[in-house]
Amino acid sequence: MQMSLWRQEQTSKVIAEWWEALRTTSPTDGHYPRAASLKSALEEIVGALLDSLTRPDWQEAARQPVMNLRFLADQMNLSLSDALAAFLALRSPIAKAVAERLGDESEAWRRVLTVWDEGILALTTACQIVSQQALELAHRKYLSLFQRxxxxxxxxxxxxxxxxxxxxxxxxxxxxxxxxxxxxxxxxxxxxxxxxxxxxxxxxxxxxxxxxxxxxxxxxxxxxxxxxxxxxxxxxxxxxxxxxxxxxxxxxxxxxxxxxxxxxxxxxxxxxRTALERERHRAAQLSVLSTVVAKALTVTDPTELYRAAVDALYRHLAFYNVAIFVTDEERRQLTLAACRGAYERVWTPHYRQPIEIGLMGWVARKGEPLLVNEVTKDPRYFRAVPEESKTQAELAVPIKVQGEVIGVIDLQSDEAGAFDEDDLRTVQAVADQIAHALQALQNFQRVRILRELNEQIVLNLPNGVALLNERGEIIIANEFFCRTVCQLPSEQVLNRPFREVLPPDLFLAFKGQGLDWGKAIESALQQGEPSFFAEIPYRDGWWDVRVTPVHGDGRRRVMLYLRDASTRVRRIYQLETLLAIGQAMESKIDLHPLLHAILTAATAGPGLGFNRAILFLVDKETKVLRTAMAVGALTAEEAYATWAQLASERKTLWDFLREYPGDEAIRQTPLMQRVQDLVIRLDEENLLTLCLRRHEPLRISNPRNDPRLPERLRQILSDSDAICVPLIAPNEPLGLIVADNAFSRHPITEEAERLLRLFASSASIALRNAQLIAELRQSLQREQAMRQQLVHSERLAVIGELATKIAHDLRSPLVTIGGYARQLQRHPTDAERVRRNAQVIVDEVERLERQLRDLLDFTTPRPPQLKPSSLGDLVHRLADLQRPSMEAARVTLTLEVADNLPLVLMDELQMERVILNLWRNAVEAMPKGGVLSVRVWHEGDWVKLQVADTGEGIPPEAMEHIFKPFFTTKRTGSGLGLAICEKIVTDHGGTIRLSSTVGQGTVVEITLPVAPSGSSQVFPQ
CATH class of the missing domain: 3.30.450.20 (PAS domain)
Structure with a gap:
């Protein structure tokens, strides 16, 4: 009960005294009006705080009341400095009440200061967190714009x-x-x-x-x-x-x-983030840091921070003298930045000390703190002025930013042994806080520069950039977006809905492509879906449009980014056109459609954009320039209608080729009607002939009034820019192209000239190819006529040779038959003579029949009927039939036929004739007898047959003619046997080779393909 009365009495007393102190220190009446409405809560918190500070576990018990007191300060919406002042004003009344209860003023103040230090640090930490969040928010806003x-x-x-x-x-x-x-x-x-x-x-x-x-x-x-x-x-x-x-x-x-x-x-x-975390950690070390922290959050000049830190150290810790020196590495000096205490009037504001001397110089050089409690015994001590003789102890701590010493905090005392490790840690914490504050100041300056840089970037971007809020209102827009896209001053663009600001024809441009830009923006705002629209045709060009959701601080925004893509579209079209021209020239496309497509591409679409183009070609025979083709409009209305259609269709050169209306339709166009009879002599002195002679383009600034142009051409061209580009083959002018901008009146740029030269070069190649093709066609016609004449002559020669050969071969047996028949006529009763002559006549008739059969087989051969057959079986069968006749001719027949031979595709009747012909030639080549060796074997995909004799052989000079028709080395041969053999073997898909040595014999080798496995059908040749 007694404790409750004491608490109630002291609570009212403390609040009254504290409230009076607040009114006295506050310069504005009613600065704390909200506290009156919180009086009941305040009395409860102060009473609980008084109870907790008198308990044995006072430090733990006081934390909750102090926390409640901080919460109460937040409800009062006080600034950091006002909250600190209120906390400090309450400290003295609380300490008096606790001292009265404990009977020990020193212990009461110790408890109060301990609790207050924790409270102040927590308060400053919370404020720092808020400031940090604000800084991070600003930085995120900067990142949101810059990183895109x-x-x-x-x-x-x-x-x-x-x-x-x-x-x-x-x-x-x-x-x-x-x-x-x-x-x-x-x-x-x-x-x-x-x-x-x-x-x-x-x-x-x-x-x-x-x-x-x-x-x-x-x-x-x-x-x-x-x-x-x-x-x-x-x-x-x-x-x-x-x-x-x-x-x-x-x-x-x-x-x-x-x-x-x-x-x-x-x-x-x-x-x-790391720097700010380090700052928050160091700010919680000692109560003296509250002043430094508060100042660090507001200063923009390092000197103010130095003075605040020196003042806080001097006032709160009562040091004899406190000073901060900054290093000057260039001059190797320490310069006084701030000072409070005994030497405040002794050291001038610009006092300097060499960095090589004194305790401060050692700290600046080494970067380590130094505590000397008896300076007179330390040889490093330096007394700059006599008034410093009272200094007995000195504490110096370096201020380091990113490892570099930028200053020194110097504390001096007139008592020996005045400093301890706690003082060192306190000053070190202050030095760290100053260093961190300086780093933060540098970061702030950097962020400020980056923010200004970001604003300048957005304002100077050569593209349209705008930011929309969640209501679709434009809150940020650069100059390009306002002036070029919206065509409005910025004050008429900002804070207005995008549908009211953006031009209606821009929405129509999207609609013409089957797109809804407004819906895309609303979708980005509501659902966060980005969109990208490439190459939207708008006004005189093409635009890339990007709609990007931007998320930040819990609100939805959308960034609009519009970029002029006209240059890219034109460049791509130009490259595609040049590629198409090259491909078209390699294909079978007529010259006139190709030239018309080239001129159309130069005067339409996003390519060069010339209004009109006229093609003149050189007539070598008459030595004049004649109008070959003209493309373009004759009037402005026709030109604008054509451009609008081409801009929406984006036609390619292949489209122009497919849509070629025909030569007659081209001649009937209005522009062609005006220029089709225009003829310019090459020996005239004018700009066109000059262009041809120089092989270089010529620009004509005012063609209508330029007397160097032919009169007819001046009437057609206007007073806007025109250009003349020659068509040159190697060392030969083919013609030229004249183009102008009569209706758009755009100047002719260097890029347009360069591309027109490329188009002209392509046209030159096409023209030259056409000329070469025409010349080649004439050469081929002449060659074909000569070839037909030559073939006719060769046929007559062959027919004559064949007739001579046939007449020669038939005359011999006919002469013999005639002679013996006349003998029979003269001696019809001589039986022996009649029998002998009749036999000769029969033999000669058989010979004549054989020669006629060979001739018919060679001239009208029968196609072979190929089927899988065994070449080995055929050889065995023919050997059995021919062996008696060979033995009669004293010829020994030897066979070597391999086992398991694969079948071959052959016509057995034709192949039988080949083998018998070869054997007959071999027997006839051995009139005195000999050996005929026949060998059959398998090699890869082929079956081979070899026929070798030991006969007379064939002379080398006859080898190259051996397979020619009607060539023979025998007195009675027809010369068709081996020719027929070669033809039959070739028709079978095989080969035949012959080698011979005079006096040793002849070898013939035939190779036939193996039949496909499992096949049994007949394959007609």
Missing amino acids: ASDAFLLIRMDEKGTIVEANAAAAELTGYPLEELVNAAAITLVPKEAHAIYRQALERLRRDGQLRTRGLPLQRRDGEIVQLDLSCAVLHLDGEDFALCVARDITEQQRWQEQLERLIAERTEEL
């Missing part, structure tokens, strides 16, 4: 060498250098030596105009590859320096940057 950039960004200091101070991952990918090499590198090292002059000219323009846009600037990658850049630059003024913000795009390849950018941002985020 599709182009390479370089921040270049505009010094003599153009130092690269910042670059994104896309820049590293573009150059091939890692970021650590790219940053601090000279920008000119990325430019090939031969392009240094171009680079310097661009730099002068940037300095003069403040911005630069150039296309085609070469860049040399680390691997030596040269790429062409689309470069946009703007001069930025950051922290008193000039920087060039460069946005570069690899025209040839635009990939792989996002991954490196995300890695870089992740690394930097991790560095910042």
Whole structure:
């Protein structure tokens, strides 16, 4: 009961005293009005705190009331400094009440200070967490925009060498250098030596105009590859320096940057997170850090932080003298940054001390803390002025940022032994906190620069970028999006729904492609689904449109990214057209449709975009230029209608070839009607003939008023730009193309000229090929006529030779028959003579029949009826039949037929005739007898037959004619036997070879293919 009365009495007393202190210290009346409404809760918390501080387990018991007191401070919505002031004001009334209860003022203050230190540290930690979350949120917003950039960004200091101070991952990918090499590198090292002059000219323009846009600037990658850049630059003024913000795009390849950018941002985020974690850990060490922490969260100048830390150490810990010195490595000095205490008036604001002397110099050099409680006994001690004679002890702690000593905290006391390890840890914690605060300050400055850089990037992007909130309102948009896409000033674009701002014809462009852009944006907002639309035809070009959901701080947003893809579309169309021209020239396409397709491609679609083109060809016979073809509109209305149709259809050269209307329809077009009878003499002096002679294109700025053009052509062309491009074969002009922009009035660029030259080159090749084909066709016709005449002559010669041979071969037996028949007529009664003459007549008739049969077989052969047969069986059967007649002729027949021979595809009757013919030739070649060897064997996919005799042999000069018809070495032969054999073997798909040696004999070898396994059917040849 007594304790309860004491608590109630002291609670009211403490609150009253504390409340009075708050009113006295607060400069604004009613600064704490909410506390009155929380009086009951406050009395309960203060009473519980008084009870807990008087208990034996006071430290553990007081934690919950202090926690409740911190929660109460949060409900009052106080700033960090006001919350700290309120906590400190409550400390004294609580200590007095506890001291009265304990009867020991020192113990009461010890308990109160211990509990208050923990409370203050927890409060500052919570505030730091809030600040950290705010910083991370800002950083995430920056990352959300920066990491989606599709182009390479370089921040270049505009010094003599153009130092690269910042670059994104896309820049590293573009150059091939890692970021650590790219940053601090000279920008000119990325430019090939031969392009240094171009680079310097661009730099002068940037300095003069403040911005630069150039296309085609070469860049040399680390691997030596040269790429062409689309470069946009703007001069930025950051922290008193000039920087060039460069946005570069690899025209040839635009990939792989996002991954490196995300890695870089992740690394930097991790560095910042680690630094902030280290700061929170150190802030919890000692109560004196609360002031340093509070100041560290608000300062923007390191000097303010030094002064706050020195003041906190001096006021809270009552040191004799506290000072912070910063290192000057260039001058090797320590410079006074802040001082409080005995030497505050002794040391001037710019007091300096060499880094090689004194205890502070040793700490700065070694980077280690030093505690000396009797300075007079330490040889390293240095007394700068006589007033420092009172110093008896000194404590110096280095301030290190990322391992580098940037300053020293120096504490001095007029009492020996004044410092201990607790003091060292306290000062070390303060030094660490200062170091961390300086690091955080550097990070803050860096984030600020990056934020400003990000804003400049978004504003200067050469593409449209806009950010929509969850209601579909545009909250961020760059200048390109406002002026080029929406065609409105930014104040009429921001904070308005996207459907009210975006042009209606842009939505119609999507609708024309069967797409709904508005629905895609709403889907991204509601369901988070990204969309990408490539090459949407809009106005005079094509656009890539990307709709990307952006998630952050729990709200849905959508980023719109519009990029002009016209250059890419035109380039692809041009390459496809050139490829199609090459393929068409290799195919069987007539010249006129191909030339018409080439001219149409040059005047339509996304290719070159010329309005009209006229083709003139050289007439060699009359030495004039004649109009061969004209493509394009005659009036502006016709031109615009044609362009609108072609832009939506995107026709290719093959389409133009398929849609060729025919030569007569081309001649009936209005433009062709105007120019078809235009003839220009080659000996005239005008721009067209000059173009042909020089073999170079000529630009005509105002053709209608240029007297160097023929009058008829001037009437057709307008006063807008035109160009004349020659068609040249090797050392021979074929014609020229005249093109203009009479209706669009666009200037003719160097790129358009270059591509027209390529088209003209293709047309030249097509024309030259046509000329060569015509010449070749004439040559072939002449050759065919000569060949027919030659064949006719050869046929007559062969017929004459055949007639002579037949007459010769028939005359001999007919003469013999006639002679013996006349003898029979003269001596009809002489029986013996009649019998003998009759036999001769019969023999000669048989010979004549045999010669006629061979001739008929050779001239009208019967196709073989091929079927699987055994060549070995055929040889055995014929040997049995022929052996008696051979023995009568004293010829020994030997056979060597292999076992298990495979079947061959053959006509047995024809092959029998071949074998018998070879055997008969062999027997006739051995009039005195001899040996006839026959061998049959299997080798691979072939069966071979060899016939060898020991006869007279064949002379070498006769070997090359041995298989020719009517050639024979025998007196009575027809000369067709071996020719018939060769034909039969060839018809069987085989081969026949003959070798012979005079006096030793002749060998004939026949090779026939093996029949397919399992086959039994007849195969007609």
